[in-house]
Amino acid sequence: MAYVIAAYGVVLAAVVAYGLGLAWERRRLGAAGRRIQNPG
Amino acid sequence: MRHEAAPSAAVRWRRPTLLVALALALAWGAAVLRAPEDSVQGVIQKILYVHVPCAFAAYAGFGVTAIGGALYLWRGDERWDRLGHAAAEVGVLFCTLVIVTGPIWAKGTWGRWWSWDPRLTVTLLLWFVYLAYLLIRGFTEGSERGARFAAVYGIAGLAAVPLNYFAIDLFGGRAIHPENLQRGSLGAGMGLPFALGIAAGLATFVHLVVRRVEIEELRAAASAEELERSAAEGAGEGPPWRM
Numbered sequence: 001m002a003y004v005i006a007a008y009g010v011v012l013a014a015v016v017a018y019g020l021g022l023a024w025e026r027r028r029l030g031a032a033g034r035r036i037q038n039p040g
Numbered sequence: 041m042r043h044e045a046a047p048s049a050a051v052r053w054r055r056p057t058l059l060v061a062l063a064l065a066l067a068w069g070a071a072v073l074r075a076p077e078d079s080v081q082g083v084i085q086k087i088l089y090v091h092v093p094c095a096f097a098a099y100a101g102f103g104v105t106a107i108g109g110a111l112y113l114w115r116g117d118e119r120w121d122r123l124g125h126a127a128a129e130v131g132v133l134f135c136t137l138v139i140v141t142g143p144i145w146a147k148g149t150w151g152r153w154w155s156w157d158p159r160l161t162v163t164l165l166l167w168f169v170y171l172a173y174l175l176i177r178g179f180t181e182g183s184e185r186g187a188r189f190a191a192v193y194g195i196a197g198l199a200a201v202p203l204n205y206f207a208i209d210l211f212g213g214r215a216i217h218p219e220n221l222q223r224g225s226l227g228a229g230m231g232l233p234f235a236l237g238i239a240a241g242l243a244t245f246v247h248l249v250v251r252r253v254e255i256e257e258l259r260a261a262a263s264a265e266e267l268e269r270s271a272a273e274g275a276g277e278g279p280p281w282r283m
Contacts, residue, residue, distance in 0.1 A: 007140075022251045
């Protein structure tokens with residue numbers, strides 16, 4: 001059962017980490033876009 | 041008349057993310073809790089329900105990369121290029137998961153993490169092919185020539201997908217990896233969890249690609265705005281010899 005938990009755990013961790021990375025990048029680019037539009 | 045502000049990205053993505061999480065929970069719940077144990081391999085065979093969907097998602101990613109690349113070359117629309125790039129990245133993520141979950145399964149059944157079996161070797165080759173695609177994109181970021189080269193590379197790289205899928209048939213008796221699943225080759229009660237796993241894996245793939253495309257669009261918009269701004273600043277300043 002440990003192998004099964006490890007396999008599912010790795011997939012879950014990778015998908016969640018990638019999704020969070022995309023959300024973080026989206027947020028960073030949104031903030032950068034606002035800075036470009038309103039430099040002051 | 042009242043105008044409501046557009047919802048933020050976090051709010052917009054909340055429902056699709058929850059739906060994908062629910063699909064994964066349902067599929068994995070059916071696989072781990074409801075699917076019968078394999079009479080030969082025992083409980084470890086349940087890795088099938090996550091390993092194969094990851095492989096299908098990787099194939100889908102590389103297929104979409106080739107389609108996006110072909111449409112970009114044909115129509116010249118950057119949106120297709122962004123789709124191809126996004127799909128390649130998500131495809132590599134799933135291909136990595138195939139390479140990680142496979143050895144976990146192999147250790148439990150074959151007693152070793154890795155074997156230079158045709159299917160495993162060609163999967164590693166497939167991974168390298170698309171890792172190289174991402175490196176090309178990284179090195180030629182924002183370049184039209186780089187995008188065209190990547191599109192051609194993405195189309196040519198697709199040849200590795202059927203090679204991977206048919207590796208066992210092509211290399212015959214030297215394979216220790218199980219053969220491709222055929223209709224009826226799964227035991228009783230295993231078909232539904234398997235189908236749910238495939239559906240949830242593909243839903244996750246689509247969700248991540250759509251989100252990744254949005255990032256590429258934001259990057260393109262940011263660099264266009266930056267260019268426009270520096271061009272406007274440059275026009276205001278004038279050449280250095282003008283007083």
